[in-house]
Amino acid sequence: MTRKRVQAVAPWAGLVMLWAATTMLVGALGFSNDSERVTIGAHAATISPTFDGHATLDLGAVLPRLRIATDTPGGVGVNVDIQETDADNLTELLNRDALIASQPDGEIARIQQVIQEMAVDNLVAGAGSGLLVVVVVATLWTSLGRRRRRELWDYVHTHERRFEHRALVVLVAMLITIASIFGPGRMRTAEVPPTEWRPLSELLPQLSLDPRLKRVEVASGFSTTGGVGVIKTAVETYERSTEFYGRLRDQVPRVGGRIHQATENETVALLVSDRHDNIGMDPVAAEVAKVAGAKVLIDAGDDSSSGQSWEVFSIHSLREHFKDLKVVAVAGNHDAGGHIEDAMRKNGFTVLDSKPVEVEGIRFLGDSDPTKTGLGSADSPGDETIADQSKRLADVACEQPDDKRISTMVVHDPSSYAETAARGCAILLLSGHLHRQVGPETKVVDDRPVTTYTNGTTGGAAYAFALGYTLRRPGEMTLVTYTDGKPIGLQTVTAGLAGEITVGPYTPLPS
Incomplete structure (x- = not known):
């Protein structure tokens, strides 16, 4: 140069x-x-x-x-x-x-x-x-x-x-x-000596800690020594939770041979509902999705117990465990308040809002629950009633041309899809809310089969709260298989109270 x-x-x-x-x-x-x-x-x-x-x-x-x-x-x-x-x-x-x-x-x-x-x-x-x-x-x-x-x-x-x-x-x-x-x-003499850190295992030698806890250190001082009992209780709760849900997750591959595997021409979606803050079930559900080869997660609502801002951790957990899947979601009556829906959108979920959308070739329609219910409180009306929502969604579904018929409607309360099911304007209608499985039930309307199905509580919730180191009732999730965007089969996978995984039979749906 x-x-x-x-x-x-x-x-x-x-x-x-x-x-x-x-x-x-x-x-x-x-x-x-x-x-x-x-x-x-x-x-x-x-x-x-x-x-x-x-x-x-x-x-x-x-x-x-x-x-x-x-x-x-x-x-x-x-x-x-x-x-x-x-x-x-x-x-x-x-x-x-x-x-x-x-x-x-x-x-x-x-x-x-x-x-x-x-x-x-x-x-x-x-x-x-x-x-x-x-x-x-x-x-x-x-x-x-x-x-x-x-x-x-x-x-x-x-x-x-x-x-x-x-x-x-x-x-x-x-x-x-x-x-x-x-x-x-730097010239002043420090009145308090620098913080000394002790391994948690040294503080609680009587407990056998998992590898993650062995890396935790605790600041020494009065709050440490005086709060050993409190810390011990928290660690025991942590370990009981990780042991129980870890055992459930480890069992999924062992029963994988009974789970319907997606073929080259099939798309599998995993349906969850009524998690009610129980993020312990998320790695279990994610393992089920992995074994089945799922590409879509369908969330039918009630991810929280009262819709409070602090409960968005439930959505963060869902996003992290299903980050490789596309998520289609609605909010439930216990998610009311806006915090949960906002968190869903910020995490990239497709939140259904009464407009048909297509995800992985599947044509969806749905909406979040209009009813507002707090933890232990009575229902309060929202902007519309469930009956009004049911009629409004049916009007949208029935406006679709035959070649763009709604493949799957997702709502929280099964009453919200009642009108659409009666008119036969969707192939598969999914919900949660009841904390128990209902269906699948198929009827023929105008020579077209219509199947309704309500998923049980994935979080194992007895009432509106499920966060715990064990399940209060069996935790259920459902695999939905599609071909060319049309549902062709359902299969339930259930986590039992004793820590066992049960795989239900694969149920073909009429075409």
């Missing part, structure tokens, strides 16, 4: 290096001082990035801090400041937290997403700052002109040591500034 070409390229290269350096500096400073308030598990929490290589949970003044190594590049970690919750008492809170922690993948993915968003936001801010610096420098450079720049260069280099003296003054000023910022705190 000729000298002339180097002289032409050098200013641009210098500007690019200046932009990159400013971007990284401003971005790193912004990222290290950033924080975000989100809902994690059963709590509101503030998430802050760190560079200590650990995920640290600050549980407040009563309970000890916990941490686990993140094993991330650059030692990026996170501090999670756990804050308020709607739990009525400490025992309920600890049980709830332990059960959510037994299936943490959804919440871990949510925290990772928040940290990544912070990194991107601060990188963009750094890039903007870098661009501003480059523009200012380039403007000053061109404003001076070649002659004036040459004069300044000669002036600096022809006056004896004037440049060196000024550089020394600037360097000393920078050192004094840095020392004034960081020095005083």
